[in-house]
Amino acid sequence: MTDSYAVIGNPISHTKSPLIHTLFAQATGQDMTYTALLGNPGAFAQDVAAFRQTGGRGMNVTVPFKIDAFACATDPSERARMAGAVNALKFDGDRILAENFDGIGLTRDVTHNLSTPMRGRKVLILGAGGATRGMVMPFLAEQPAELVIANRTAATAQALVAEVLALAPGSPVRACGYADLTDAYDLVFNATSASLHAATPPVPAVAFGSGCLAYDLTYGKGLTPFLVLARDAGVTQLADGVGMLVEQAAEAFEWWRGVRPDTRDVIRQLTVPLD
Numbered sequence: 001m002t003d004s005y006a007v008i009g010n011p012i013s014h015t016k017s018p019l020i021h022t023l024f025a026q027a028t029g030q031d032m033t034y035t036a037l038l039g040n041p042g043a044f045a046q047d048v049a050a051f052r053q054t055g056g057r058g059m060n061v062t063v064p065f066k067i068d069a070f071a072c073a074t075d076p077s078e079r080a081r082m083a084g085a086v087n088a089l090k091f092d093g094d095r096i097l098a099e100n101f102d103g104i105g106l107t108r109d110v111t112h113n114l115s116t117p118m119r120g121r122k123v124l125i126l127g128a129g130g131a132t133r134g135m136v137m138p139f140l141a142e143q144p145a146e147l148v149i150a151n152r153t154a155a156t157a158q159a160l161v162a163e164v165l166a167l168a169p170g171s172p173v174r175a176c177g178y179a180d181l182t183d184a185y186d187l188v189f190n191a192t193s194a195s196l197h198a199a200t201p202p203v204p205a206v207a208f209g210s211g212c213l214a215y216d217l218t219y220g221k222g223l224t225p226f227l228v229l230a231r232d233a234g235v236t237q238l239a240d241g242v243g244m245l246v247e248q249a250a251e252a253f254e255w256w257r258g259v260r261p262d263t264r265d266v267i268r269q270l271t272v273p274l275d
């Protein structure tokens with residue numbers, strides 16, 4: 001029987017996940033379907049149960065259900081627990097296994113696709129919300145010299161850093177507000193939701209070190225205000241989140257199907273030029 005998978009979100013019409021997973025399935029010869037489901041706010045668990053009853057094997061979860069998905073998991077991974085949010089579910093009998101592949105997908109895009117190692121380098125994350133929560137542990141696993149989390153509300157970043165240090169004592173991670181940013185960094189990530197509102201996090205130009213990578217986690221919007229800011233500060237290596245999107249999908253696909261799809265062609269197909 002053909003196995004079925006879906007992405008659930010609200011809104012959902014913009015999603016690229018069915019295209020990505022269908023391309024992966026074709027390339028790896030997997031007998032599966034992958035559809036998009038419009039979730040009902042306040043009824044996430046019921047929507048998941050209905051999909052399981054039709055024989056669904058797994059789901060991706062997107063805005064605004066990532067926290068609901070964590071709540072309905074019976075077996076959340078350590079990554080999912082750290083993030084407090086889930087972007088992939090796998091159904092196994094009565095169990096609901098839950099994962100968060102956003103951070104690991106981003107890490108793979110940066111280190112592998114963009115050939116930018118983090119080891120021994122200074123890394124800055126802007127924002128301390130859900131996206132950042134998923135990034136911190138995979139980034140620390142790459143052994144940066146320093147990981148700084150800057151946030152408009154510095155206290156939120158400090159609380160996140162306290163959680164990280166409780167899990168991983170001695171990690172080279174610290175929090176600050178934007179006004180405290182006086183150093184230069186090798187990699188700067190915009191993990192705020194500012195780009196969604198055409199706003200720019202107030203990061204000073206000095207934060208973009210020479211030869212730095214500036215990465216905006218949003219995708220398909222061309223040059224975001226953050227990327228314009230980075231370019232104007234002299235950064236030549238600019239990236240948006242298209243590679244992260246495809247790499248987190250590849251992680252989920254491998255988790256479900258046991259086969260690792262190649263991502264290069266799919267990333268190329270989905271790339272919107274940054275100009």
Ligand code: ATR
Pocket residue numbers: 126127128129130131132151152153154156191192193194199200201202
């Ligand atoms: P997500 O799940 O996308 O990370 P979130 O959890 O709502 O979304 O977090 C949004 C992040 O973007 C927060 O760090 C927020 O900063 P505050 O904690 O100070 O609210 C940040 N953010 C949103 N709009 C911003 C803006 N215009 N400038 C700077 N930071 C912004």
